[in-house]
Amino acid sequence: MSDSPTLTRLCRYPVKGMSANELDSVALSVGMAMPHDRRxxxxxxxxxxxxxxxxxxxxxxxxxxxxxxxxxxxxxxxxxxxxxxxxxxxxxxxxxxxxxxxxxxxxxxxxxxxxxxxxxxxxxxxxxAKEDAFTDSRDGKLSLINLASIHDLERVTGHPVDPIRFRGNLYIEGLPAWAEFAWTGDTKIRLGGAEFRLYKRIGRCAATNVNPATAERDANLPLALRRGFGHLDMGVYLQVTEPGTVRVGDALAVS
Incomplete structure (x- = not known):
């Protein structure tokens, strides 16, 4: 594992509710979603x-x-x-x-x-979407998922949890579990050439119960989150504050 948190997966979902398209890199603009995500x-x-x-x-x-x-x-x-x-x-x-x-x-x-x-x-x-994207949040344009938090959820569920259930854009490895929930609106988050600020935590619903590989409802992840951690949240919404290109393998810096 890298000494610093690293972007290991970069995804967009051109049609809302359908499968992820994986990218090697993407150029991000201030205040906008990832290009063609939920277009x-x-x-x-x-x-x-x-x-x-x-x-x-x-x-x-x-x-x-x-x-x-x-x-x-x-x-x-x-x-x-x-x-x-x-x-x-x-x-x-x-x-x-x-x-x-x-x-x-x-x-x-x-x-x-x-x-x-x-x-x-x-x-x-x-x-x-003519202007931007049909994201679930009007103002939280990109979602970041901490893979360590998902691994901690797996401890509660007792079985593997496919990260794509949470339909994130930026998947990060190397952060401590739930470290993203300590960020505030003043936290500077840099990844590759872009900078972000926290918008809010992402509350989860029954969509995460659907297995992306089988299209079956085979889990109750909101219930597992509530029982294991006392909340329904997984991942955070970010807003781009400084434009730039991010690539798989880029280090995440938080200050």
Missing amino acids: FAIAHGSTTDLPPDGGWAPKANFVTLVNCAKLAGIEAGFDAETGFLTLKRDGRQVARADISTPLGRTIVEDFLRAYLAGEVRGALRLIE
């Missing part, structure tokens, strides 16, 4: 609470792992240069289209309606 979301057909400009909206408007575990059974790969979204199930391609176009979105929507039939309400719509 798209699947809106319930009955949703009426979406801003017309494609701005941020609460997660209750969308199909997510909280209300549809089956969503985890789809692997989503997004090519930002071409706009093509590729969906796979059990390793086989089931849909591919340029979702920057109305026709491409229709192709993906048709597949999702068939795949999720009986699990969701109304005619699904694939929508795009």
Whole structure:
């Protein structure tokens, strides 16, 4: 293990609720989410609470792992240069289209309606965040997960916990367990060329109960957190205060 805390995994989730895309590096901008993270979301057909400009909206408007575990059974790969979204199930391609176009979105929507039939309400719509991202928190734009905290949770659950259950952007190894909860809004957090400040801890819900490998609800992690630690939190939301590029292997500095 490195002598200092290190970024070991860098992830974005182009479609809210679907699989992670792993990156080697990413350029971050002040006050913004990771580029193309939660850029798209699947809106319930009955949703009426979406801003017309494609701005941020609460997660209750969308199909997510909280209300549809089956969503985890789809692997989503997004090519930002071409706009093509590729969906796979059990390793086989089931849909591919340029979702920057109305026709491409229709192709993906048709597949999702068939795949999720009986699990969701109304005619699904694939929508795009025009300005930033459909993150769960309006102001907490990136999430950092301390892998040591997950290992401590495993001590409580008695079985391995896949870190992707927590859908983080920045996965850090080498911090003491729960050290991230000692940070405050005045703490300077530097990773690679970027600097961050703490926004808040991340309270966890039933979405973490879904196994990302099997799409089954096979755990109760909020209950394990409450019983083991007296809270429902895992990870922290960060805001970028100084732009820069971060790479897997970068050291984390906290002051």
